[in-house]
Amino acid sequence: MMWKKVSGTCKYLLLFLLFITPIPVVHADVVKPALIEITVNKQGNVNIEIRASIEALLTGINGRYKNTQDAPNAAEYDHLRHMSSEQLMPEFKKFEPTFLKKIKLIDNKQHEIPLSISKVKIPERGYTKVPRISVINLSGKVDLNAQSVQWYYPLSFGDHAVRLRQVDLEKQQFHWSEWQWLRNDKLSEPLSLTEIVAQKPLLTTIGNYIELGYKHILPKGTDHILFILGLFLFSIKLRPLLWQITMFTIAHTITLGLAMNGIFDLPARIVQPLIALSIVYVGVENVFNKGLQKSRLILVFGFGLLHGLGFASMLADFGMPKNAFVTALISFNIGVELGQLSILFAAYLLIGLWFGKREWYKTLVINPASIIIALIAFYWFLDRLDIGILG
């Protein structure tokens, strides 16, 4: 009974003390993540709205601390937090160059999109025990051919969540990506632009991807050029050439489709050296060939599968429109075929027409050219192994 009485008295005493004791000057703010929304309109104009605590940005108090009071420079934070918006603004102005230098918006071709601060809104001091969330607006312009963008906001600025909104005001169309929660100091996952911004008329998409496929062979695809030349040198007669090219085309179409749909893929460090080895093989076999055999066709088919994976890695870098995936894939393939046919046509004009019927064609053209092709490809093989053999 006695203890209960004391205990009850104590409780009242504690309650009384709680009311009369002055609260110590401690401003414990929870460190909140920044919310970032990137808006891109049909004209490619970018507006990035960052909702973050400028005080936390300036003091570098990030997600490492649950509470601002846990940070060694908590006093500095509190000092800033007690400033009015007019007082805090000049502090942020000094910080702007650093801020702009550290954040990045990169398109899928790895071009950095220049950003500038268009507006900063700092609310009044308000209740100082909670973080003051300011709004920083950035603006820029993205290339209309870009298929996606990636966002970087350093961890020193704090954890953050980012999403991208595509807008077509004219048609009143809007598309939001999923939120991405980022706290690993890395670029965000690609944020697609293909739903509205990069959406193009069908004919433009077809034209763009045919051009891309063609350019991937001519002039950029030296390894594919050598491979096709290797097939050409094997025999300039139409039948063996047609068989080989058909096998190669069917094979690379299969793996290109599978890889682009995410069904099957191999890492570039495996695919690229194997592509080089396939060219070495074609070159060497040309020297010792005894006419078209099934084994050659099977090998060409296998090499086609490998080359398809090579095409896919390049195409993945460029990006694919989600709304016209199949069209783009077929168009790219047509471009590749046109590139291959151009090589065959040029090879016929420059080699076949001149030397094809000469008695010395095999000894003086096929053999030296095939050896050269094999040597170049073997050099690429060593280079692509990336084990430092070639320095």
Place this chain on the structure above:
Amino acid sequence: MSSTLRTLLLLTTLLLPQIASAHSPVKGIGDFLNGMLHPLLVPAQVLILLALGLSYGQHQPSKQKTLVLLFLLATISGLAVSGFNPLINSDNLALLLLISTAILGLLIISNLSLPQPVFIVLGLVAGFLTGLDSAQETLTGKAKLAALFGSGVGIYFLLLYAMALSESLSKKHWQTIAVRVLASWVSASALMVLALHFSGRTGL
């Protein structure tokens, strides 16, 4: 029609040096292709390869193989030596190339049936000198290797084109005369440059 097309292609190829300036690399096409175009951009090399090709084209195919393969070996040797950046006077090289061209041209015109070793020696000299004359002084490392490799390919195929043209013109009597006329032009061009050089009116 086919023969006309081939001649047209050869002429178009030979006109390329006039578009690009001699010895200066064509920007943006890479070291290998620049190397490949190099023999086309050096008149002394074009002349010797034409002369040699015209000469080889008049031989039997079995002999042609030996001659061309030895020429190729000599060219590779010349390119390899030039890769070490020796202090070679390119004027002297051009002089030697032009003298060789004049001799070869005169041999074709005279239509003398000389023993094969004579042509082997001429081919070896021409190949080695042409390779040596393809030094890429301004390049280093992989770029130099690519350019030298390209030069080798360019030299070799230029010889083959000239040889194929000459071979195509070896079936009828008037064609053999046409080859000799072509050789006389080549020889005359070489002699004219040599004469101008020795008279001190022009450099090489």
